[in-house]
Amino acid sequence: MTTTTVHVPLGERAYDVRIGQGLLANAGAEIAPLLARPRVAVLTDETVAGVHLETLRQGLEAQGIAMTALALPPGEATKGWPEFTRAVEWLLAEKVERRDIVIALGGGVIGDLAGFAAAVLRRGVRFVQIPTSLLAQVDSSVGGKTGINSKHGKNLIGAFHQPALVLADIGVLDSLPPRDFLAGYGEVVKYGLLGDAEFFEWLEENGPGLAAGDHALRTRAVRRSVEMKAEIVVRDETEQGDRALLNLGHTFCHALEAATGYSDRLLHGEGVAIGCALAFELSSRLGLCSQEEPSRVRAHLRAMGMKTDLADIPGDLPDADGLLTLMAQDKKVIDGRLRFILARGIGEAFVADNVDPGTVRQVLADALAARGLIDRSQ
Numbered sequence: 001m002t003t004t005t006v007h008v009p010l011g012e013r014a015y016d017v018r019i020g021q022g023l024l025a026n027a028g029a030e031i032a033p034l035l036a037r038p039r040v041a042v043l044t045d046e047t048v049a050g051v052h053l054e055t056l057r058q059g060l061e062a063q064g065i066a067m068t069a070l071a072l073p074p075g076e077a078t079k080g081w082p083e084f085t086r087a088v089e090w091l092l093a094e095k096v097e098r099r100d101i102v103i104a105l106g107g108g109v110i111g112d113l114a115g116f117a118a119a120v121l122r123r124g125v126r127f128v129q130i131p132t133s134l135l136a137q138v139d140s141s142v143g144g145k146t147g148i149n150s151k152h153g154k155n156l157i158g159a160f161h162q163p164a165l166v167l168a169d170i171g172v173l174d175s176l177p178p179r180d181f182l183a184g185y186g187e188v189v190k191y192g193l194l195g196d197a198e199f200f201e202w203l204e205e206n207g208p209g210l211a212a213g214d215h216a217l218r219t220r221a222v223r224r225s226v227e228m229k230a231e232i233v234v235r236d237e238t239e240q241g242d243r244a245l246l247n248l249g250h251t252f253c254h255a256l257e258a259a260t261g262y263s264d265r266l267l268h269g270e271g272v273a274i275g276c277a278l279a280f281e282l283s284s285r286l287g288l289c290s291q292e293e294p295s296r297v298r299a300h301l302r303a304m305g306m307k308t309d310l311a312d313i314p315g316d317l318p319d320a321d322g323l324l325t326l327m328a329q330d331k332k333v334i335d336g337r338l339r340f341i342l343a344r345g346i347g348e349a350f351v352a353d354n355v356d357p358g359t360v361r362q363v364l365a366d367a368l369a370a371r372g373l374i375d376r377s378q
């Protein structure tokens with residue numbers, strides 16, 4: 001088993017992100033040093049439980065660690081008060097104590113919910129993230145953002161609570177449907193675009209091999225993504241400044257997710273990919289970078305068979321003003337000003353407040369018009 005480690009140096013909240021094959025089966029040995037007594041409580045979802053829970057159980061058992069588990073329904077709808085309450089009450093019923101460890105086994109929904117449950121249980125217990133989607137491995141499992149959705153919006157209730165350990169088992173990605181893998185890959189591309197042009201170039205070359213399942217390439221891509229995320233989180237743990245760079249593509253993405261009802265029409269990572277392409281288009285229109293940059297972004301997404309343009313989203317979309325209104329409801333709006341992550345080129349993103357809404361409207365109107373011309377969504 002080859003594993004690699006990215007350390008997240010956050011003082012007394014520091015932790016390791018272990019990346020490699022076989023980590024799930026070896027979870028007992030990885031987690032044992034953190035335990036005050038040999039038992040853990042696992043929060044997962046029914047789909048993930050069916051595929052991975054037994055491997056985890058055996059991995060823990062091999063080190064004499066007992067496991068109890070609650071499988072919640074899969075999907076974004078789980079990330080609200082009712083299932084959160086159920087999870088917290090279950091942890092209490094299982095007599096999870098202050099020095100115990102909660103394990104989050106699943107994608108972003110489970111990681112966020114379980115992390116928040118751990119943050120508030122007995123005023124905070126430690127938790128271990130075992131992310132099973134590419135998106136969770138490269139983004140949501142690292143950095144300590146935990147929470148649930150409100151009827152007022154996504155992720156509006158939560159806490160910063162860093163995990164004590166992250167186990168990113170590259171082998172579990174083999175069981176992902178290709179669409180989910182590529183959606184997660186949208187977040188991987190984001191890292192290259194926001195701060196590492198060489199990594200983006202590497203992805204242009206190795207993306208197809210990565211999507212085809214090459215474990216060494218996947219390990220390298222997850223490692224570089226996690227390194228970049230860790231660097232940014234260490235600079236700005238609670239998003240007072242630089243951490244917002246991680247939101248490249250997300251202002252457009254959140255409007256598109258709201259417009260498509262957070263449904264299967266558009267997965268989060270797909271929205272991020274389209275959002276990154278639009279953010280580069282906007283940057284070029286604002287004279288910050290050349291037109292070749294958005295074209296290069298789109299060319300790579302297209303080569304990977306990913307959703308790239310608004311034309312790739314099935315069904316109706318609001319007009320440019322409608323999308324702009326949805327953007328204004330984003331939680332990144334400060335004092336009514338639109339905040340975007342723009343770029344001076346690939347790998348050179350920065351936070352821009354007060355972006356001219358007229359230019360944003362024009363970018364959206366043109367993208368919607370192109371959608372009428374080439375509608376790939378039919």
Ligand code: GLY
Nearest residue numbers: 139143145243246
């Ligand atoms: N997913 C964005 C962040 O962790 O800040």
